[in-house]
Amino acid sequence: MTIQDLKNRFGIIGSSALLERAIDIAMQVAPTDLSVLITGESGTGKEVFPQIIHQLSSRKHGQYIAVNCGAIPEGTIDSELFGHEKGSFTGAHEARKGYFEVANGGTIFLDEVAEMPVATQARLLRVLESGEFIKVGSSKVLKTNVRAIAATNVNISQAIEKGKFREDLYYRLNTVPILVPPLRSRKQDIYLLFRKFAADFAPKYRMPIIKLDTESEALLAKFYWHGNIRQLKNITEQISVIEKKREINAETLLKYLPQQQTSGLPMVMKQEGSNSEFSERDILYKVLFDMRKDLTDLKKIVVDLIENETGTEQGFQPENEPLIKKLYQDIGSPETTIKLGYGTANHTSHPVHPVHSVHPVHPVKEAGGAEEIQEHEVLEDQPLSLQELEVDMIKKSLGKHKGKRKSAAKELGISERTLYRKISEYKLDR
Numbered sequence: 311m312t313i314q315d316l317k318n319r320f321g322i323i324g325s326s327a328l329l330e331r332a333i334d335i336a337m338q339v340a341p342t343d344l345s346v347l348i349t350g351e352s353g354t355g356k357e358v359f360p361q362i363i364h365q366l367s368s369r370k371h372g373q374y375i376a377v378n379c380g381a382i383p384e385g386t387i388d389s390e391l392f393g394h395e396k397g398s399f400t401g402a403h404e405a406r407k408g409y410f411e412v413a414n415g416g417t418i419f420l421d422e423v424a425e426m427p428v429a430t431q432a433r434l435l436r437v438l439e440s441g442e443f444i445k446v447g448s449s450k451v452l453k454t455n456v457r458a459i460a461a462t463n464v465n466i467s468q469a470i471e472k473g474k475f476r477e478d479l480y481y482r483l484n485t486v487p488i489l490v491p492p493l494r495s496r497k498q499d500i501y502l503l504f505r506k507f508a509a510d511f512a513p514k515y516r517m518p519i520i521k522l523d524t525e526s527e528a529l530l531a532k533f534y535w536h537g538n539i540r541q542l543k544n545i546t547e548q549i550s551v552i553e554k555k556r557e558i559n560a561e562t563l564l565k566y567l568p569q570q571q572t573s574g575l576p577m578v579m580k581q582e583g584s585n586s587e588f589s590e591r592d593i594l595y596k597v598l599f600d601m602r603k604d605l606t607d608l609k610k611i612v613v614d615l616i617e618n619e620t621g622t623e624q625g626f627q628p629e630n631e632p633l634i635k636k637l638y639q640d641i642g643s644p645e646t647t648i649k650l651g652y653g654t655a656n657h658t659s660h661p662v663h664p665v666h667s668v669h670p671v672h673p674v675k676e677a678g679g680a681e682e683i684q685e686h687e688v689l690e691d692q693p694l695s696l697q698e699l700e701v702d703m704i705k706k707s708l709g710k711h712k713g714k715r716k717s718a719a720k721e722l723g724i725s726e727r728t729l730y731r732k733i734s735e736y737k738l739d740r
Contacts, residue, residue: 311366313337320358323506324499328491332359339486340366345438347423347483348461350490353540359488360419360459369457372416375409380425387430389446392437398447410443414454423483424464424475431476434458438482458483493535493542500531503539507546518556520549525560528716529727533567564730594700701736704729708738 313333316322322333339346340363348356357376364374382390389399393408409418420426426434437443438458442451460483469475493500504522512519522530535541545566549558703722711717719729733739 311337316362320362322355322358323503324496325502326491326496326499328489328495329499332488332490333362335486335488336362337366339363341368343367343457345457345483345485346459346488347466347480347486348459348488348490349466350461350463351492351538352463353538354490354492355539356461356463356490357419357421359490360417360461363459364417364419364457367417367457369416373413374417374419375413376419376421377409378421380422384427387427388433391430392433392443392445394446395448398445402447405445408443408445410437410454410456411452413456415456417457417459420458420460422462422464423460424462424466424469428474428476431479435476435479435482438479493538494533497531500535500542501527503542504530504546507543508550511547511550515551517550520546520553520556520558522558522563523560526558526563529560529563529567532726536568560730564727567727598699697736700732701738704732704736704738 313330316333316337317324322329336346336359346360346363348359350356360376361374364370377391379387388394389402389406389408391408391410393406393411394402396402396405420434433443437454437456441453441455443454444451466475466480466484470477470480493503501522508520511517537544548566549563553562555562704718707718707721708715711721715729715733716726719726722729724732
């Protein structure tokens with residue numbers, strides 16, 4: 311059986327290399343009795359892989375039981391998994407078989423295994439290593455022949471460090487690891503999944519199939535998809551039911567995409583116990599503050615130069631040259647010549663929006679006849695509106711690219727979705 315045959319059989323959509331790698335591992339390990347640990351974010355479709363392994367194994371005629379360990383209360387999980395004897399606890403009116411006894415000769419899928427209590431993990435480890443278990447309220451050792459497949463969306467290494475997961479159980483379950491990729495790593499599959507879901511919902515709700523235009527397709531591919539396939543399916547269903555127009559554009563699609571969007575840039579991971587968060591506005595503030603500091607330093611150097619007109623060592627020092635060159639690349643007039651105490655440096659500048667203005671310098675006559683500079687006039691800062699700067703940058707970029715938002719967003723260094731939101735926020739589309 312090929313990978314494509316398997317995808318057709320289990321309804322798997324996509325041609326991502328990471329997805330096909332995960333399917334291939336499942337096919338290879340299926341004929342064995344090795345334990346498998348499936349990892350991946352919530353909503354990636356981890357539950358289909360235990361079914362693949364079970365159906366391709368020699369146990370396919372045996373019982374297949376899927377257990378959500380996170381949904382079973384801590385006080386009853388031992389009874390659910392291993393069974394109990396009559397009268398073993400309050401409410402135990404009769405003996406009951408556990409999942410490991412029922413699934414003898416078959417496969418048991420332990421979903422969200424990292425949510426299992428530590429005491430139960432010890433009993434699970436014994437079953438996996440020796441096939442032996444004891445019912446709650448009994449002293450009789452029972453045997454079972456069950457293949458265990460586990461799955462989790464939790465970082466097991468961190469859980470081990472915190473003492474929430476047994477390290478020996480991890481190595482016992484993780485004989486063969488399978489990583490299910492997140493949807494954002496399968497960009498070529500996103501639109502295929504959208505079309506599949508749209509085609510499924512159309513007859514269900516007796517409506518024509520919704521379609522996306524080119525711009526909305528690109529927006530769909532750039533979205534971060536925290537909820538992965540589950541989130542994509544939910545959004546497709548919402549649009550199918552609510553929208554009257556069957557041709558969906560980017561503006562309409564944005565209404566259904568959550569505002570808490572993460573761009574395709576590398577993520578700044580928040581460490582536990584840290585309150586630091588980063589946003590586009592924070593980054594813009596930092597850039598402006600850095601620019602302000604550089605300009606202030608430049609003004610001080612200019613004052614020093616004017617006060618020391620001879621260009622001696624008391625004026626511009628050689629160590630100031632890197633700062634001067636850096637700032638005069640952005641500020642000043644074309645072909646600016648800076649006279650240094652040890653030579654000259656020519657720079658061609660490009661005009662930008664000044665953050666601070668330098669006022670004319672007026673000499674002040676002192677009693678001794680020497681001219682001194684009122685430094686406070688040179689260093690006086692003008693307040694700058696971040697909103698005005700942002701609006702101006704967006705307008706100029708849109709004008710430069712003749713209204714093409716994708717190109718403008720790329721030049722501005724922000725996501726296309728963020729640009730849409732800013733245009734709407736500042737009412738630039740009117």
